[in-house]
Amino acid sequence: MGADPxxxxxxxxxxxxxxxxxxxxxxxxxxxxxxxEEVTKWDYGSxxxxxxxxGGALPPAETAATRKKLTGMKEAYINGNKEEQAEKIAxxxxxxxxxxxxxxxxxxxxxxxxxxxxxxxxxxxPQGKEIMELMKHEGGGARLVEFECPEGEExxxxxxxxxxxxxxxxxxxxxxxSMHEAxxxxxxxxxxxxxxxxxxxxxxxxxxxxxxxxYQDLLDSDPKVWTSLExxxxxxxHVDSSTINILEAMRSKNYDEGFxxxxxxxxxxxxxxxxxxxxxxxxxxxxxxxxxYDEMIPGRTFYGDLxxxxxxxDADCETGRTYADFGVTDEMMGTADQNADGIIDEGEAxxxxxxxxxxxxxxxxxxxxxxxxxxxxxHQLGLDSRRLSKTDDVKEESENEKYKPPTSEERxxxxxxxxxxxxxxxxxxxxxxxxxxxxxxxx
Numbered sequence: 001m002g003a004d005p006x007x008x009x010x011x012x013x014x015x016x017x018x019x020x021x022x023x024x025x026x027x028x029x030x031x032x033x034x035x036x037e038e039v040t041k042w043d044y045g046s047x048x049x050x051x052x053x054x055g056g057a058l059p060p061a062e063t064a065a066t067r068k069k070l071t072g073m074k075e076a077y078i079n080g081n082k083e084e085q086a087e088k089i090a091x092x093x094x095x096x097x098x099x100x101x102x103x104x105x106x107x108x109x110x111x112x113x114x115x116x117x118x119x120x121x122x123x124x125x126p127q128g129k130e131i132m133e134l135m136k137h138e139g140g141g142a143r144l145v146e147f148e149c150p151e152g153e154e155x156x157x158x159x160x161x162x163x164x165x166x167x168x169x170x171x172x173x174x175x176x177x178s179m180h181e182a183x184x185x186x187x188x189x190x191x192x193x194x195x196x197x198x199x200x201x202x203x204x205x206x207x208x209x210x211x212x213x214x215y216q217d218l219l220d221s222d223p224k225v226w227t228s229l230e231x232x233x234x235x236x237x238h239v240d241s242s243t244i245n246i247l248e249a250m251r252s253k254n255y256d257e258g259f260x261x262x263x264x265x266x267x268x269x270x271x272x273x274x275x276x277x278x279x280x281x282x283x284x285x286x287x288x289x290x291x292x293y294d295e296m297i298p299g300r301t302f303y304g305d306l307x308x309x310x311x312x313x314d315a316d317c318e319t320g321r322t323y324a325d326f327g328v329t330d331e332m333m334g335t336a337d338q339n340a341d342g343i344i345d346e347g348e349a350x351x352x353x354x355x356x357x358x359x360x361x362x363x364x365x366x367x368x369x370x371x372x373x374x375x376x377x378x379h380q381l382g383l384d385s386r387r388l389s390k391t392d393d394v395k396e397e398s399e400n401e402k403y404k405p406p407t408s409e410e411r412x413x414x415x416x417x418x419x420x421x422x423x424x425x426x427x428x429x430x431x432x433x434x435x436x437x438x439x440x441x442x443x
Contacts, residue, residue, distance in 0.1 A: 052114070
């Protein structure tokens with residue numbers, strides 16, 4: 001039997017310096033290098049750009065998983081009756097719709113990131129960072145997975161639906177709280193044992209040790225939770241543009257109210273009315289995380305200003321604020337003073353700022369006061385920049401001729417010159433204002 005000419009030609013080319021084997025090996029090598037390079041250099045910006053450059057196409061791992069799933073359905077469709085075939089067609093359409101929805105989520109994530117529409121409050125959280133990584137195109141497996149019904153349930157609510165598995169941060173948070181409580185009980189018992197006041201055996205203590213180990217094992221397992229595509233879409237945090245627009249409208253209105261009065265008129269900032277609007281329309285309805293971390297006021301954020309205040313970065317402090325300035329005793333502080341110098345550095349300030357931001361009662365009060373100060377300062381800026389007094393038209397007669405009141409054009413020009421000068425000076429003055437409380441004054 002003669003040799004197969006195709007095999008002979010293939011072997012000859014493989015043995016040559018430019019053989020097919022070398023060619024395909026090089027292609028595989030280049031492919032792996034591209035994947036490695038993407039994993040190493042990937043960031044939100046490059047990831048978002050690639051998603052859009054690819055026209056929103058799903059990663060290869062996703063398309064391969066979909067292809068495999070459809071291939072497995074093909075035989076069932078061919079051999080099925082009309083009813084079974086109709087079911088498979090409906091299932092195929094559902095798969096296509098899920099792929100499309102997931103592609104839209106990734107494209108929307110990419111577009112919003114590049115446009116600056118994603119909230120810094122969302123991007124700084126572990127969950128936000130994990131969701132952003134869904135934009136990765138290479139270096140990972142398929143993220144879309146079918147919901148698994150609980151054991152014993154054959155027909156559950158999300159049966160057959162595909163979503164993504166994300167870290168279960170709620171379970172992690174609850175577990176950490178429970179573990180903290182167990183450790184607190186352990187410390188309590190150990191102190192009683194040291195003083196001889198503990199009269200029982202080690203049974204309760206050993207049970208608590210085992211409880212803590214169980215909690216730690218759960219945390220180490222990196223618990224995941226299946227998340228529908230609708231839920232995933234709702235988790236993406238955007239900049240609260242509605243609050244920005246409302247606050248700017250209020251700022252402009254308060255400035256104009258001050259500006260459009262005569263110096264001899266007594267005009268006061270309406271604290272009650274503005275505070276009511278802030279509490280009901282902004283703090284009561286807005287996205288608090290966006291209000292904390294995004295620029296509701298041009299060029300500054302609540303969180304950044306809070307950090308500056310805590311660290312005394314924008315005040316006349318020679319050594320920086322201490323914990324005692326906030327009424328924090330050594331006992332209350334515990335290990336929060338990380339370098340034990342009594343002075344609040346950036347890392348320690350972040351701990352305090354996070355405590356403020358995460359307290360639902362405190363943060364609402366502080367945010368309301370923060371915005372109220374901003375509006376009040378703009379009202380005062382309007383007052384300080386208002387038009388000429390009516391009495392400015394009256395001047396003493398000169399020695400040779402009677403004074404003539406300025407024309408409307410002359411008066412308008414003079415007003416413009418004064419406004420331009422005063423606005424520049426006042427804005428510079430308000431930018432340098434030293435905060436007096438936890439919230440600084442803003443203009």
